Amino acid sequence: MMSGENEKQTEDVEDLKKKVHKDWYEDGIFEIGFGMLYLIVGLVFLSPGMKFLHGSRLSMVFLRLVVVLAIVGGAFWLVRKLKEKVVWNRAGYSARRDYNPKTVLILTVVIFLFFGFYVLSFRSLSSRISTFSLGFMMFFVFIAQYIQAGKPIRFLVFSLIPLLVAGVNYFLGSTLDDGLFLMIYILGCTFLISGIIVYTKFKRKSTV
Amino acid sequence: MMEDKKIIKDIIALERLVHEPSRLAILTILSGVKEADFKFLLRLSGLTRGNLSVHLSKLEEAGYVNINKRFINKMPNTVYNLTKEGRKAFTDYLKNMEDIIKRKKKQK
Numbered sequence: 036m037m038s039g040e041n042e043k044q045t046e047d048v049e050d051l052k053k054k055v056h057k058d059w060y061e062d063g064i065f066e067i068g069f070g071m072l073y074l075i076v077g078l079v080f081l082s083p084g085m086k087f088l089h090g091s092r093l094s095m096v097f098l099r100l101v102v103v104l105a106i107v108g109g110a111f112w113l114v115r116k117l118k119e120k121v122v123w124n125r126a127g128y129s130a131r132r133d134y135n136p137k138t139v140l141i142l143t144v145v146i147f148l149f150f151g152f153y154v155l156s157f158r159s160l161s162s163r164i165s166t167f168s169l170g171f172m173m174f175f176v177f178i179a180q181y182i183q184a185g186k187p188i189r190f191l192v193f194s195l196i197p198l199l200v201a202g203v204n205y206f207l208g209s210t211l212d213d214g215l216f217l218m219i220y221i222l223g224c225t226f227l228i229s230g231i232i233v234y235t236k237f238k239r240k241s242t243v
Numbered sequence: 244m245m246e247d248k249k250i251i252k253d254i255i256a257l258e259r260l261v262h263e264p265s266r267l268a269i270l271t272i273l274s275g276v277k278e279a280d281f282k283f284l285l286r287l288s289g290l291t292r293g294n295l296s297v298h299l300s301k302l303e304e305a306g307y308v309n310i311n312k313r314f315i316n317k318m319p320n321t322v323y324n325l326t327k328e329g330r331k332a333f334t335d336y337l338k339n340m341e342d343i344i345k346r347k348k349k350q351k
Contacts (some may be wrong), residue, residue: 044264045340048271055275055287123315127283128322129276 057185059131062122063233068114070226072107077219108140121234125241166214170201173218189229196222260305261336265290266298270325270333273308278324299323307332 059065177194184190197218204214261267268288273279285295302308307329311322325333 044267045337045344047264048267048337051268051271051287052275055272058287119315123280127280127286128315128320129279129283132275132277 053185056183057187058126058129060184060187060190061233062118062126062237063230063235064114064117064122066226066230067234068110068117068230070223070228070230071113072110073219073223073226077216077223122237125238166204166209166218167201169215170197170204170218173197189233193222193225193229196225258332258336260301260307261332263298265294266302267336269295269298269302270307270329273323273325274330274333276324278311278322280320280322284323302329305329 174194174197177190177197181187181190181194200218200221201214204217209217261270265288268290269284272284272287276283281295281299284290284299285292288295290298299308299310303310306326309324309326311324313320313322
């Protein structure tokens with residue numbers, strides 16, 4: 036009897052832990068912040084209309100990495116500022132345990148150096164195969180995000196987008212740059228739309 | 244029979260301060276964040292203001308929770324976080340509890 040109660044209490048603790056973890060994503064601000072990030076990166080650095088900005092391959096990759104790093108840092112800052120303005124007065128303030136600027140910076144540098152190296156090495160491959168591989172890689176990144184966010188269905192949809200775009204790109208035979216632009220642009224729009232919908236629901240649900 | 248007695252003894256030995264459901268909920272929430280304010284704890288724990296306040300005071304007295312007062316957007320805000328001792332007490336409690344459950348299941 037007593038052990039049954041204890042078991043229930045342990046289950047409740049696990050449920051509450053998941054609820055706390057999931058709560059960070061339930062106001063849509065994370066998606067709005069990162070949707071904006073994707074759109075800025077996509078439009079400024081990958082858009083076919085911005086080709087006149089392109090220099091040598093190496094300097095371009097370096098420039099992209101530096102700017103993307105600055106924007107990712109900016110996105111975390113933006114998410115925090117947006118939460119401060121529109122979430123904390125409604126749902127209360129909480130700081131994530133893993134929201135440590137040093138960790139974020141190190142993680143961002145590692146991820147984008149890896150991406151940079153990956154994209155650079157792709158240049159020697161056929162653009163169809165490289166876009167498809169990149170789609171797969173992004174799929175796994177989003178699946179990790181889906182698990183980390185407490186498995187909300189919308190994050191599963193986000194993870195399917197790179198695969199779908201890569202598939203379309205494969206059949207159309209577009210270049211890596213075009214495929215990447217399309218992928219980032221569609222992701223940005225989806226993130227932003229989803230974030231706005233989630234935020235609207237959150238706003239209706241919680242009062243100041 | 245002997246094992247049953249030992250399990251009951253272990254249950255009694257669980258730290259009562261942490262074992263109380265409301266305080267366990269507060270510690271669980273705080274263990275998942277770096278820090279949180281009263282409103283956040285109120286929303287996630289489902290406790291009433293009075294209850295939450297009383298339990299937070301007990302946890303602070305025990306040295307498990309740290310309280311910081313500051314301003315956000317020019318508004319006073321009280322922020323709570325787990326101390327090292329609080330985190331240890333919480334993880335030890337969960338470990339002991341899981342151990343008891345495992346032993347009980349094995350016995351069945």
